[in-house]
Amino acid sequence: MSENRQRRPAAGVMIDGMEIMDREACYRVFQTHDARFDGRIFVGVTSTGIYCRPICPARTPKFANCRYFASAAAAQEAGFRPCLRCRPEIAPELAFWRGSSNTVSRALKLIAEGALDESEAGVEAFAEKLGVGGRQLRRLFSQHLGASPIAVAQTRRVLFAKQLIHDTRLPMTEVALSAGFGSVRRFNETFRNLFGRAPSALRRKGSGPAQVAGDAVTLRLSYRPPYDWPGMLDALAARASKRTEHVEGGVWHRQIELDGRKGSVSVAHLAERNAVTVTIRFPEVRSLQAIVARVKRVFDLGADIVTIDKHLARDPKLAPLIAKRPGLRAPGDWERETIVIPTQDNAPPAWRPWHAYAAQHLRMATHG
Numbered sequence: 001m002s003e004n005r006q007r008r009p010a011a012g013v014m015i016d017g018m019e020i021m022d023r024e025a026c027y028r029v030f031q032t033h034d035a036r037f038d039g040r041i042f043v044g045v046t047s048t049g050i051y052c053r054p055i056c057p058a059r060t061p062k063f064a065n066c067r068y069f070a071s072a073a074a075a076q077e078a079g080f081r082p083c084l085r086c087r088p089e090i091a092p093e094l095a096f097w098r099g100s101s102n103t104v105s106r107a108l109k110l111i112a113e114g115a116l117d118e119s120e121a122g123v124e125a126f127a128e129k130l131g132v133g134g135r136q137l138r139r140l141f142s143q144h145l146g147a148s149p150i151a152v153a154q155t156r157r158v159l160f161a162k163q164l165i166h167d168t169r170l171p172m173t174e175v176a177l178s179a180g181f182g183s184v185r186r187f188n189e190t191f192r193n194l195f196g197r198a199p200s201a202l203r204r205k206g207s208g209p210a211q212v213a214g215d216a217v218t219l220r221l222s223y224r225p226p227y228d229w230p231g232m233l234d235a236l237a238a239r240a241s242k243r244t245e246h247v248e249g250g251v252w253h254r255q256i257e258l259d260g261r262k263g264s265v266s267v268a269h270l271a272e273r274n275a276v277t278v279t280i281r282f283p284e285v286r287s288l289q290a291i292v293a294r295v296k297r298v299f300d301l302g303a304d305i306v307t308i309d310k311h312l313a314r315d316p317k318l319a320p321l322i323a324k325r326p327g328l329r330a331p332g333d334w335e336r337e338t339i340v341i342p343t344q345d346n347a348p349p350a351w352r353p354w355h356a357y358a359a360q361h362l363r364m365a366t367h368g
Contacts, residue, residue, distance in 0.1 A: 026068040029054050030061075035274075036306070038224070042069045044080040051075035056086035056205065073155040074146030081194045081204060082159065084202070089159035090275075092222040093302045102145045103130055107137065110150070112293040114286075116153035117180035123149050157181060158190060160289055165202050170197055170219050170285065178288040215281075217288060222275045223301045223306040226327030229269045231300060231364055235331045245334075254334065258287050267295060276301070300329035308357050321361040330356040 029037045030052075037054045039177055044051040044067040051069065052058065069075040072088045080089045110116075118124055126149065127137040141149050145264065161179035164170055176187035176199075191199040229250075237247040245254040252267045263282030270277050278295050280288060296302060305327050313319040322328075 006159070021142075023063075023066070023068065027063050030066070033057075036117075039222075040070070040254065042072055042075045042088065043067065044069060044075045044078060047276070049080055050083050051080035052083040053086040056083055058083070058085055061091050071145045071147055071152070071155075071158075072159060073152040076155045076194075077151040087349055089163040089166075090220060090222050092224050092274075093296070099209045101134055103137070104140050106130055107141070107149065109293070109297075110352060111149070111153050111156060113290040114180050114294075115180070116149060117157070153180075154190075156289075160292075161187065161191075161199070162202065164202065165199055167219055170217065173198065174285045176338070178285040180286075181290060188326055190368075192279055201299065216279050217281075218247060218277055218279045219299055220270065220273065220275045220277055221292070221294065221296060221299075222273070223299075224303070224305060225274045225361040226305065227269075227271075228325050228328040229271070230323055231328045231360075232331060234364070235360065236298075239331075256282070256291065256334075258282070258290065259284070261287070265291060265295060267299060292338065294334055298334055300332055303329055305329060311357055312361070315358070318358055318361055322366050325361065325364060328357070330360045 026041060026043070027036075029041060030043050031323065034054050035055050039053070041054060041063070044055075044311050045061045045065050046060065046067065047065045067075075067078070067080075070081070072091070075088075075365055077280070107126070108125070110129070115129075116123070123137065124134040127134040128138065133141075138148055143149060145152060147155070157179045161175050161181070164175045164178055165172075168175075171182055172187070176184045179187070181187040181190070188198060191197070191202070195273050197204065233250065233252065236245070236252055243255075245252065247253070254265045255315065256263050256265055261282065261284050263280065265281075266279045268277050268279075274301070276295075276299060278292065280291055282288070282291060288331065309322045309326060313322045
Protein backbone atom coordinates (compact mmCIF):
# COMPACT_ATOMS: atom_id res chain seq x y z
CA MET A 1 0.00 0.00 0.00
CA SER A 2 1.40 3.39 -0.98
CA GLU A 3 2.31 6.06 1.57
CA ASN A 4 -0.20 8.54 0.18
CA ARG A 5 -3.00 6.04 0.80
CA GLN A 6 -1.89 5.55 4.38
CA ARG A 7 -1.81 9.28 5.03
CA ARG A 8 -5.21 10.12 3.56
CA PRO A 9 -7.62 11.35 6.26
CA ALA A 10 -10.03 8.67 7.42
CA ALA A 11 -13.53 10.06 7.28
CA GLY A 12 -16.69 8.39 8.45
CA VAL A 13 -18.64 5.96 6.30
CA MET A 14 -20.41 7.50 3.33
CA ILE A 15 -23.67 6.09 1.99
CA ASP A 16 -25.91 7.96 -0.45
CA GLY A 17 -23.63 10.98 -0.27
CA MET A 18 -23.98 11.42 3.50
CA GLU A 19 -21.61 10.60 6.30
CA ILE A 20 -23.69 8.20 8.37
CA MET A 21 -21.16 7.49 11.14
CA ASP A 22 -18.11 9.30 12.45
CA ARG A 23 -14.82 7.52 13.08
CA GLU A 24 -15.43 7.09 16.82
CA ALA A 25 -18.80 5.42 16.20
CA CYS A 26 -17.31 3.18 13.52
CA TYR A 27 -14.51 2.16 15.87
CA ARG A 28 -17.02 1.18 18.57
CA VAL A 29 -18.78 -1.07 16.05
CA PHE A 30 -15.55 -2.99 15.52
CA GLN A 31 -14.60 -2.97 19.20
CA THR A 32 -17.92 -4.60 20.10
CA HIS A 33 -18.09 -6.84 16.98
CA ASP A 34 -21.58 -5.46 16.33
CA ALA A 35 -23.25 -7.87 13.88
CA ARG A 36 -25.92 -5.30 13.02
CA PHE A 37 -23.35 -3.55 10.82
CA ASP A 38 -22.03 -6.67 9.11
CA GLY A 39 -21.92 -5.90 5.40
CA ARG A 40 -22.64 -2.21 6.02
CA ILE A 41 -19.17 -1.17 7.14
CA PHE A 42 -15.71 -2.51 6.43
CA VAL A 43 -12.51 -1.45 8.15
CA GLY A 44 -9.19 -1.16 6.37
CA VAL A 45 -6.20 -1.54 8.69
CA THR A 46 -3.28 0.52 7.43
CA SER A 47 -0.70 -1.41 9.45
CA THR A 48 -1.58 -4.73 7.80
CA GLY A 49 -3.17 -3.72 4.47
CA ILE A 50 -6.20 -5.93 5.27
CA TYR A 51 -9.90 -5.04 5.38
CA CYS A 52 -12.35 -6.78 7.72
CA ARG A 53 -15.98 -7.19 8.71
CA PRO A 54 -17.21 -5.85 12.10
CA ILE A 55 -17.52 -9.43 13.39
CA CYS A 56 -13.89 -10.31 12.67
CA PRO A 57 -12.43 -12.36 15.56
CA ALA A 58 -9.02 -10.74 15.16
CA ARG A 59 -7.78 -8.28 17.77
CA THR A 60 -9.21 -4.78 17.27
CA PRO A 61 -6.57 -2.59 15.58
CA LYS A 62 -5.45 0.77 16.92
CA PHE A 63 -7.84 3.63 16.31
CA ALA A 64 -5.25 5.56 14.27
CA ASN A 65 -4.76 2.61 11.91
CA CYS A 66 -8.41 2.29 10.86
CA ARG A 67 -10.12 3.51 7.70
CA TYR A 68 -13.79 2.84 7.11
CA PHE A 69 -15.66 1.97 3.92
CA ALA A 70 -19.29 1.46 2.94
CA SER A 71 -18.48 -1.43 0.60
CA ALA A 72 -15.90 -4.13 0.09
CA ALA A 73 -15.20 -2.68 -3.34
CA ALA A 74 -14.27 0.69 -1.85
CA ALA A 75 -11.87 -0.97 0.60
CA GLN A 76 -10.29 -3.06 -2.13
CA GLU A 77 -9.99 -0.10 -4.52
CA ALA A 78 -8.19 1.77 -1.73
CA GLY A 79 -5.51 -0.93 -1.73
CA PHE A 80 -6.66 -3.27 1.05
CA ARG A 81 -7.00 -7.03 0.65
CA PRO A 82 -9.79 -9.17 2.16
CA CYS A 83 -9.23 -10.78 5.54
CA LEU A 84 -8.71 -14.54 5.54
CA ARG A 85 -10.31 -14.92 8.98
CA CYS A 86 -13.62 -13.04 8.77
CA ARG A 87 -13.94 -13.64 5.00
CA PRO A 88 -15.68 -10.53 3.56
CA GLU A 89 -16.92 -12.68 0.67
CA ILE A 90 -19.59 -14.24 2.90
CA ALA A 91 -20.79 -11.01 4.52
CA PRO A 92 -24.47 -10.23 3.90
CA GLU A 93 -24.90 -7.76 1.10
CA LEU A 94 -26.39 -4.33 1.66
CA ALA A 95 -29.85 -3.81 0.19
CA PHE A 96 -28.75 -1.00 -2.09
CA TRP A 97 -32.25 -0.23 -3.31
CA ARG A 98 -33.08 1.16 0.13
CA GLY A 99 -32.99 4.89 -0.43
CA SER A 100 -30.34 4.70 -3.11
CA SER A 101 -30.26 5.22 -6.84
CA ASN A 102 -32.48 2.92 -8.89
CA THR A 103 -29.78 2.99 -11.56
CA VAL A 104 -27.19 1.74 -9.08
CA SER A 105 -29.55 -1.01 -7.90
CA ARG A 106 -30.14 -2.20 -11.45
CA ALA A 107 -26.44 -2.00 -12.23
CA LEU A 108 -25.51 -4.08 -9.18
CA LYS A 109 -27.97 -6.80 -10.13
CA LEU A 110 -26.49 -6.98 -13.62
CA ILE A 111 -22.92 -6.96 -12.32
CA ALA A 112 -23.82 -9.81 -9.97
CA GLU A 113 -24.84 -11.83 -13.01
CA GLY A 114 -21.60 -11.10 -14.86
CA ALA A 115 -22.50 -8.06 -16.95
CA LEU A 116 -19.08 -6.43 -16.40
CA ASP A 117 -16.91 -9.53 -16.53
CA GLU A 118 -13.66 -9.16 -18.42
CA SER A 119 -15.19 -10.48 -21.62
CA GLU A 120 -17.76 -7.69 -21.71
CA ALA A 121 -17.55 -4.43 -23.64
CA GLY A 122 -16.83 -2.11 -20.72
CA VAL A 123 -18.42 0.64 -18.68
CA GLU A 124 -19.64 2.82 -21.56
CA ALA A 125 -21.63 0.00 -23.18
CA PHE A 126 -22.85 -1.11 -19.75
CA ALA A 127 -24.02 2.42 -18.90
CA GLU A 128 -25.85 2.64 -22.21
CA LYS A 129 -27.88 -0.45 -21.29
CA LEU A 130 -28.92 1.36 -18.10
CA GLY A 131 -29.93 4.49 -20.00
CA VAL A 132 -27.18 6.76 -18.64
CA GLY A 133 -23.75 7.92 -19.74
CA GLY A 134 -20.56 6.34 -18.50
CA ARG A 135 -19.56 9.48 -16.59
CA GLN A 136 -22.95 9.63 -14.84
CA LEU A 137 -22.75 5.95 -13.88
CA ARG A 138 -19.26 6.42 -12.40
CA ARG A 139 -20.51 9.42 -10.41
CA LEU A 140 -23.47 7.46 -9.03
CA PHE A 141 -21.26 4.54 -8.01
CA SER A 142 -18.80 6.88 -6.32
CA GLN A 143 -21.64 8.59 -4.44
CA HIS A 144 -23.42 5.43 -3.28
CA LEU A 145 -20.64 2.85 -2.99
CA GLY A 146 -17.41 4.81 -2.82
CA ALA A 147 -16.02 2.78 -5.74
CA SER A 148 -16.16 2.65 -9.54
CA PRO A 149 -18.27 0.12 -11.51
CA ILE A 150 -15.09 -1.65 -12.61
CA ALA A 151 -13.86 -1.86 -9.00
CA VAL A 152 -17.20 -3.29 -7.87
CA ALA A 153 -17.12 -5.92 -10.62
CA GLN A 154 -13.49 -6.77 -9.88
CA THR A 155 -14.19 -7.12 -6.15
CA ARG A 156 -17.16 -9.38 -6.83
CA ARG A 157 -15.00 -11.61 -9.01
CA VAL A 158 -12.25 -11.83 -6.41
CA LEU A 159 -14.61 -12.47 -3.48
CA PHE A 160 -16.67 -15.06 -5.35
CA ALA A 161 -13.50 -16.84 -6.44
CA LYS A 162 -12.21 -16.71 -2.87
CA GLN A 163 -15.43 -18.29 -1.60
CA LEU A 164 -15.18 -21.08 -4.17
CA ILE A 165 -11.55 -21.70 -3.18
CA HIS A 166 -12.45 -21.94 0.51
CA ASP A 167 -15.74 -23.81 0.28
CA THR A 168 -15.43 -26.13 -2.72
CA ARG A 169 -12.93 -28.47 -4.33
CA LEU A 170 -13.35 -27.04 -7.83
CA PRO A 171 -10.10 -26.97 -9.84
CA MET A 172 -8.55 -23.50 -10.08
CA THR A 173 -9.35 -23.30 -13.79
CA GLU A 174 -13.05 -23.76 -13.04
CA VAL A 175 -12.90 -21.30 -10.13
CA ALA A 176 -11.51 -18.68 -12.52
CA LEU A 177 -14.23 -19.34 -15.09
CA SER A 178 -16.99 -19.41 -12.46
CA ALA A 179 -15.91 -16.05 -11.05
CA GLY A 180 -15.85 -14.38 -14.47
CA PHE A 181 -12.12 -14.00 -15.04
CA GLY A 182 -11.27 -13.80 -18.72
CA SER A 183 -8.29 -16.10 -18.35
CA VAL A 184 -6.56 -18.27 -15.78
CA ARG A 185 -3.46 -16.11 -16.20
CA ARG A 186 -5.41 -12.99 -15.22
CA PHE A 187 -6.96 -14.87 -12.29
CA ASN A 188 -3.52 -15.93 -11.02
CA GLU A 189 -2.06 -12.43 -11.45
CA THR A 190 -4.94 -10.81 -9.58
CA PHE A 191 -4.59 -13.13 -6.58
CA ARG A 192 -0.79 -12.84 -6.50
CA ASN A 193 -1.02 -9.05 -6.56
CA LEU A 194 -3.70 -9.00 -3.87
CA PHE A 195 -2.58 -11.77 -1.52
CA GLY A 196 1.08 -12.21 -2.46
CA ARG A 197 0.50 -15.88 -3.24
CA ALA A 198 -1.11 -18.17 -5.79
CA PRO A 199 -4.86 -18.81 -5.48
CA SER A 200 -4.27 -22.48 -4.69
CA ALA A 201 -2.30 -21.46 -1.58
CA LEU A 202 -5.52 -20.10 -0.05
CA ARG A 203 -7.25 -23.46 -0.16
CA ARG A 204 -7.39 -25.41 3.05
CA LYS A 205 -5.25 -28.53 2.92
CA GLY A 206 -6.72 -32.00 3.31
CA SER A 207 -10.30 -30.94 2.48
CA GLY A 208 -11.08 -33.72 0.02
CA PRO A 209 -10.52 -34.66 -3.62
CA ALA A 210 -11.02 -32.29 -6.52
CA GLN A 211 -14.49 -32.00 -8.00
CA VAL A 212 -15.38 -32.80 -11.60
CA ALA A 213 -17.85 -31.09 -13.91
CA GLY A 214 -21.43 -31.73 -12.81
CA ASP A 215 -20.57 -32.35 -9.14
CA ALA A 216 -22.75 -30.54 -6.62
CA VAL A 217 -21.36 -27.20 -5.43
CA THR A 218 -22.52 -26.09 -1.97
CA LEU A 219 -22.10 -22.51 -0.80
CA ARG A 220 -23.19 -20.54 2.24
CA LEU A 221 -25.00 -17.22 1.68
CA SER A 222 -25.47 -14.88 4.63
CA TYR A 223 -28.34 -12.59 5.57
CA ARG A 224 -29.08 -10.08 8.32
CA PRO A 225 -31.36 -11.59 10.98
CA PRO A 226 -34.14 -12.04 11.77
CA TYR A 227 -35.38 -14.30 8.97
CA ASP A 228 -38.85 -15.85 8.98
CA TRP A 229 -37.85 -19.06 7.21
CA PRO A 230 -41.24 -20.83 7.61
CA GLY A 231 -42.93 -17.74 6.18
CA MET A 232 -40.62 -17.73 3.17
CA LEU A 233 -41.17 -21.44 2.52
CA ASP A 234 -44.95 -21.00 2.83
CA ALA A 235 -44.86 -18.20 0.26
CA LEU A 236 -42.69 -20.19 -2.13
CA ALA A 237 -44.80 -23.34 -1.73
CA ALA A 238 -48.00 -21.39 -2.42
CA ARG A 239 -46.76 -20.27 -5.82
CA ALA A 240 -44.65 -23.32 -6.69
CA SER A 241 -45.17 -25.24 -9.91
CA LYS A 242 -44.59 -28.93 -9.31
CA ARG A 243 -42.90 -29.17 -12.69
CA THR A 244 -40.09 -26.82 -11.68
CA GLU A 245 -40.01 -26.32 -7.91
CA HIS A 246 -41.27 -27.72 -4.63
CA VAL A 247 -40.68 -27.53 -0.87
CA GLU A 248 -39.92 -30.72 1.04
CA GLY A 249 -38.59 -31.22 4.56
CA GLY A 250 -37.85 -27.53 5.05
CA VAL A 251 -35.79 -27.37 1.84
CA TRP A 252 -36.66 -25.57 -1.41
CA HIS A 253 -35.84 -27.44 -4.62
CA ARG A 254 -35.94 -26.11 -8.17
CA GLN A 255 -35.15 -27.48 -11.60
CA ILE A 256 -33.34 -24.81 -13.62
CA GLU A 257 -32.41 -24.16 -17.23
CA LEU A 258 -29.93 -21.55 -18.42
CA ASP A 259 -28.72 -21.17 -22.01
CA GLY A 260 -30.17 -24.53 -22.93
CA ARG A 261 -28.45 -26.41 -20.09
CA LYS A 262 -30.39 -28.03 -17.26
CA GLY A 263 -29.62 -28.51 -13.59
CA SER A 264 -31.04 -28.08 -10.11
CA VAL A 265 -30.81 -25.91 -7.01
CA SER A 266 -31.63 -26.74 -3.39
CA VAL A 267 -31.73 -24.18 -0.58
CA ALA A 268 -31.81 -25.02 3.14
CA HIS A 269 -31.71 -22.85 6.27
CA LEU A 270 -28.64 -22.59 8.48
CA ALA A 271 -30.16 -20.57 11.31
CA GLU A 272 -27.20 -20.78 13.68
CA ARG A 273 -25.02 -19.08 11.04
CA ASN A 274 -27.63 -16.55 9.86
CA ALA A 275 -27.27 -18.06 6.42
CA VAL A 276 -28.73 -20.42 3.86
CA THR A 277 -26.86 -23.26 2.20
CA VAL A 278 -27.23 -23.50 -1.56
CA THR A 279 -26.48 -26.73 -3.39
CA ILE A 280 -26.11 -26.30 -7.15
CA ARG A 281 -25.90 -29.06 -9.72
CA PHE A 282 -25.19 -27.57 -13.13
CA PRO A 283 -22.90 -28.66 -15.98
CA GLU A 284 -21.54 -25.17 -16.80
CA VAL A 285 -19.37 -23.56 -14.11
CA ARG A 286 -19.58 -20.15 -15.82
CA SER A 287 -23.22 -20.00 -14.74
CA LEU A 288 -22.57 -20.41 -11.01
CA GLN A 289 -22.42 -16.70 -10.25
CA ALA A 290 -25.66 -16.00 -12.12
CA ILE A 291 -27.40 -18.87 -10.30
CA VAL A 292 -26.22 -17.58 -6.92
CA ALA A 293 -27.50 -14.10 -7.81
CA ARG A 294 -30.92 -15.55 -8.58
CA VAL A 295 -31.01 -17.48 -5.31
CA LYS A 296 -30.23 -14.27 -3.41
CA ARG A 297 -33.06 -12.57 -5.28
CA VAL A 298 -35.61 -15.31 -4.64
CA PHE A 299 -34.81 -15.53 -0.92
CA ASP A 300 -34.44 -11.76 -0.47
CA LEU A 301 -31.09 -12.22 1.26
CA GLY A 302 -30.00 -8.61 0.79
CA ALA A 303 -32.92 -7.08 2.68
CA ASP A 304 -32.20 -4.79 5.62
CA ILE A 305 -35.18 -6.37 7.33
CA VAL A 306 -34.79 -4.58 10.69
CA THR A 307 -35.09 -1.19 9.00
CA ILE A 308 -37.96 -2.38 6.81
CA ASP A 309 -39.92 -3.77 9.75
CA LYS A 310 -39.25 -0.65 11.81
CA HIS A 311 -40.69 1.61 9.14
CA LEU A 312 -43.66 -0.61 8.30
CA ALA A 313 -44.52 -0.94 12.00
CA ARG A 314 -45.44 2.75 12.03
CA ASP A 315 -48.70 1.67 10.39
CA PRO A 316 -51.07 0.62 13.20
CA LYS A 317 -52.52 -2.20 11.08
CA LEU A 318 -49.13 -3.63 10.19
CA ALA A 319 -47.47 -3.24 13.60
CA PRO A 320 -49.08 -6.32 15.26
CA LEU A 321 -48.45 -8.42 12.13
CA ILE A 322 -44.76 -7.50 12.13
CA ALA A 323 -44.49 -8.20 15.86
CA LYS A 324 -45.98 -11.64 15.22
CA ARG A 325 -43.70 -12.46 12.26
CA PRO A 326 -40.46 -10.45 12.49
CA GLY A 327 -38.14 -11.06 9.56
CA LEU A 328 -40.86 -11.95 7.07
CA ARG A 329 -39.50 -11.26 3.60
CA ALA A 330 -40.90 -10.82 0.11
CA PRO A 331 -39.83 -13.68 -2.17
CA GLY A 332 -38.39 -12.70 -5.50
CA ASP A 333 -38.97 -14.18 -8.93
CA TRP A 334 -36.43 -16.61 -10.39
CA GLU A 335 -36.74 -15.30 -13.94
CA ARG A 336 -37.22 -11.58 -13.35
CA GLU A 337 -35.52 -8.95 -11.23
CA THR A 338 -38.69 -7.31 -9.93
CA ILE A 339 -40.47 -8.52 -6.82
CA VAL A 340 -44.05 -9.21 -7.84
CA ILE A 341 -46.74 -9.49 -5.17
CA PRO A 342 -50.37 -9.77 -6.38
CA THR A 343 -52.74 -7.21 -4.94
CA GLN A 344 -56.51 -7.39 -5.49
CA ASP A 345 -58.17 -9.39 -8.24
CA ASN A 346 -57.58 -7.85 -11.69
CA ALA A 347 -55.27 -5.25 -10.16
CA PRO A 348 -51.73 -4.67 -11.41
CA PRO A 349 -48.90 -6.24 -9.39
CA ALA A 350 -47.22 -4.25 -6.65
CA TRP A 351 -43.79 -3.36 -7.98
CA ARG A 352 -42.51 -1.20 -5.14
CA PRO A 353 -40.37 -3.19 -2.69
CA TRP A 354 -41.82 -1.58 0.45
CA HIS A 355 -45.34 -2.30 -0.76
CA ALA A 356 -44.27 -5.89 -1.40
CA TYR A 357 -43.24 -6.41 2.25
CA ALA A 358 -46.49 -4.93 3.54
CA ALA A 359 -48.48 -7.08 1.12
CA GLN A 360 -46.60 -10.17 2.26
CA HIS A 361 -47.49 -9.53 5.92
CA LEU A 362 -51.15 -9.00 4.98
CA ARG A 363 -51.19 -12.17 2.89
CA MET A 364 -49.68 -14.26 5.70
CA ALA A 365 -52.16 -12.81 8.19
CA THR A 366 -55.05 -13.76 5.90
CA HIS A 367 -53.87 -17.10 4.54
CA GLY A 368 -50.87 -18.12 6.66
